Amino acid sequence: MSKTYKLSVNKSTSFEFTEQDLEKLDAVSIQENHFHILNKHKAFQAELITTDFNSRKYTVKVNGNTYQVDIATPLDSLIKEMGISLGAGKVVNAIKAPMPGLILEVAVQVGQEVQENDTLLILEAMKMENTLFSPRAGVIKSVSIEKGNAVEKGQLLIEFE
Structure with missing residues (x-):
């Protein structure tokens, strides 16, 4: 079974993507943090402006429009559903x-x-x-x-x- 990722765009629109959905994208890096993407016969120019990998928050410019994208993994979704909050005192070594x-x-x-x-x-x-x-x-x-x-x-x- 494929993992499902939940994306929140500008904290107003939500999408779900599976690993198979991502594999169907035809994305080519044209220079650092700049990509040409084909999806369902449509072309997109994308630029990764900022990344916060740890909290999975990204700022992306697609065809000239800027979006704040938050990604939730299946584990993030499960933690949220269970009402558990991650401890602030946890130390990563x-x-x-x-x-x-x-x-x-x-x-x-x-x-x-x-x-x-x-x-x-x-x-x-x-x-x-x-x-x-x-x-x-x-x-x-x-x-x-x-x-x-x-x-x-x-x-x-x-x-x-």
Whole structure:
């Protein structure tokens, strides 16, 4: 069974997409964060303006119109349905690959001090570049990957002290 993702656009319109729906899209990167997309014989020019991978919030410009897109995974939807809120005190000590892909850039090194939302790395997956940001302030303990590495979902990428 395919996972269903819920997208909220400008907090007013909602859509649901399955993994099969995404596979049907014909998206080509024409330059960094710019894409040409064909869907149901219609062409779209898309630009990824801002990304917050941890909270799954994106600002996207499509054919000149700007949209705020929030993505909810099946787990996010289940948590919301159960009325559970994620604890603010949770400390993230490891960054793992959210999906299989290719490491395009590693922006940190061992011993480096980072602040919340600093760029850690860029992961290319499904023809899209995904910037992974630091979920908290801290010091980098280890970097298990380097530019050009292929990674699997759940693979350890970066650890914090």
